[in-house]
Amino acid sequence: MTFTVAIDGPAAAGKGTIARAVAAHFGMAHLDTGLLYRAVGAKVLAGAAPEAAARALTPDDLKGEALRTQAVAEAASKVAAIPEVRAALVAFQRTFAARSDGAVLDGRDIGTVICPAAQVKLYVTASPECRAQRRLDELAAKGIAGTFETILAEVRARDARDSERATAPLKPAADAVMLDTSDLSIEEAVARAVAEVAARRG
Numbered sequence: 489m490t491f492t493v494a495i496d497g498p499a500a501a502g503k504g505t506i507a508r509a510v511a512a513h514f515g516m517a518h519l520d521t522g523l524l525y526r527a528v529g530a531k532v533l534a535g536a537a538p539e540a541a542a543r544a545l546t547p548d549d550l551k552g553e554a555l556r557t558q559a560v561a562e563a564a565s566k567v568a569a570i571p572e573v574r575a576a577l578v579a580f581q582r583t584f585a586a587r588s589d590g591a592v593l594d595g596r597d598i599g600t601v602i603c604p605a606a607q608v609k610l611y612v613t614a615s616p617e618c619r620a621q622r623r624l625d626e627l628a629a630k631g632i633a634g635t636f637e638t639i640l641a642e643v644r645a646r647d648a649r650d651s652e653r654a655t656a657p658l659k660p661a662a663d664a665v666m667l668d669t670s671d672l673s674i675e676e677a678v679a680r681a682v683a684e685v686a687a688r689r690g
């Protein structure tokens with residue numbers, strides 16, 4: 489039997505860190521589905537047509553630090569609003585979720601659209617101010633300058649685009665467990681997520 493953990497939530501809420509830790513803890517495979525949209529966004533920035541880029545995506549396209557830039561994140565959230573792009577990426581995600589060793593997928597619509605029957609659904613969130621501060625700290629650690637106000641505006645803009653789009657908007661599944669990480673350390677947030685998975689995995 490397959491076992492799928494769906495982790496959704498807005499940018500910089502901690503879902504990637506939590507998803508990686510949960511996958512490592514239980515020996516499951518992990519897919520950061522944001523990378524699919526980032527890879528399509530990067531191809532579009534290089535001149536490709538969005539739907540064709542999504543259809544032609546290969547695992548190699550998901551590698552590289554170049555996908556982590558703010559410009560690619562913006563492009564990703566724009567292509568992610570195109571229904572044909574989303575449709576082209578569904579099969580890859582569902583095949584990954586069906587792996588026999590279990591899978592953790594993180595993104596925006598895993599619990600609502602991609603894996604509505606996932607055994608565990610977590611919706612990881614944090615206040616926009618808290619997420620902007622974390623992003624600022626991440627950038628500072630890489631030696632990249634930024635201001636809190638600019639990053640907060642980017643966080644809010646991406647939240648609005650992801651939540652207000654017509655196709656697969658960012659929202660918690662009705663049966664998702666909410667995990668607000670605003671006042672939690674990484675260790676505390678991971679421990680809560682691991683406990684949720686352990687409780688359902690038996």
Ligand code: C5P
Pocket residue numbers: 499521522523525526561564565566568594595596597598646650
């Ligand atoms: O999570 P990450 O910041 O890498 O995602 C980049 C963008 O890809 C998001 O802002 C969102 O628009 C889109 N995305 C999505 N559905 C997913 C994962 C990401 O629409 N499952």
